[in-house]
Amino acid sequence: MLDALNLSHNELTGLIPSSFGSMGSLTSIDVSYNELEGPVPESRFFQGAPVQWFMHNKLLCGEVKGLPPCTIATHEGRQRNAYKIIVVATVPILLSLVLLAATVMFWHGRRKSKQIISNKETQANVFSIWSFDGVDVFKQIVEATKDFSEMHCIGTGSYRSVYKATLKTGEIFAVKKIHIIEEDYCMNESVFNREIVALLQIRHRNIVKLFGYCSSSKGRFLIYKYMERGDLVETLRSNERAIELDWKRRIQLVLDVVHALAFMHHDCSSPIVHRDITSKNILLDVEFRAYISDFGTAKILNVNGRNITQIAGTKGYLAPELAYTQNVTEKCDIYSFGVLALELFMGSHPGDLLSSLHLTTNKNDVCMKNLLDSRLEIPDAETAREIYGMLSVAVQCLEPNPSRRPMARSASDELSAGFKIYGDQHVDYLDAVLTIPTQ
Structure with a gap:
């Protein structure tokens, strides 16, 4: 009955068990980044599997598109063993020759350094996560976007x-191009590298999937899974699309985002802070599931000290403490999440509401029904109870003092509990009051 199996990054060796081929319920299997070798099990499921599931292994072969046929792979493996024997036997003789050649090449390289630097600008240096056909895939992307013409630009x-980018195979990718601006070259490179480093450490269903990346004279490119429904901010701006995003779907979106934040903050080897959790950086797939995207401002925290950095993020979502300190923590993301949750149920950014509460009154109590998106029908009693529970957590996240905000894990646990702590079925939660903290 197993549906999805992820064994990546486990240093596994040997063969993939042939019995995997008879697991009829499998819809995905990821054995990438191991030391596996030999044939991939023979079944219709494995024949149609994408090569990304098997990349970065010792020597896998089979009928998967992108893997070498097993006859060729076996022959190459035998040749490789023969080469190892020859190399071990000739190392003592070659060592002195290598040292001599290195000396000659060093002096030759110094004379040619200027020429190499000038040529480097015209070379396309492709780095890809795809293990076999990454360069070919990128060429297909260039062709599919007509060399990144405006008619294919979606943001x-x-x-x-x-x-x-829609390839001839029918596969669709979202390709982010980091612009090369001479005066901001270091910033461009930093955004590009930061996003790669962060996403290579994260594998979560609610975080956008990075398939590959490329650095060339034309720019820096990141290749992602394409999200059919675009970003959340555009969905909320459109009356028609906002109505499609009913209360149940909005409740699920809040859960998707907080689960991803809990993973980033608590389940990675070092905490990863996104620093720009906004409705523009939440993408929706065809089933209205949420994915956090755009990790260009992300920071991997040093758990043993302060994390001083320049302010990054979007106005209206920034935690208030960033106005007087440059020490970024996970609580910065939590504040942004609180704003995002309010925005999701209100249907628009809550900036005007927060400003009016701060300027006109010291009493910050708001009736819940006055916070709900008027484009949707009034929720039923059970749904209203769930929304009230989520908004109760959201306003906790807006506390000016970061120490009073919940951690992502506790917020995730409380939201996932389905608001069971408020079990009174007779309360009219539409008229219930929420106290929103102000700065």
């Missing part, structure tokens, strides 16, 4: 443009 930002 722009300060340092990047996003393109939709």
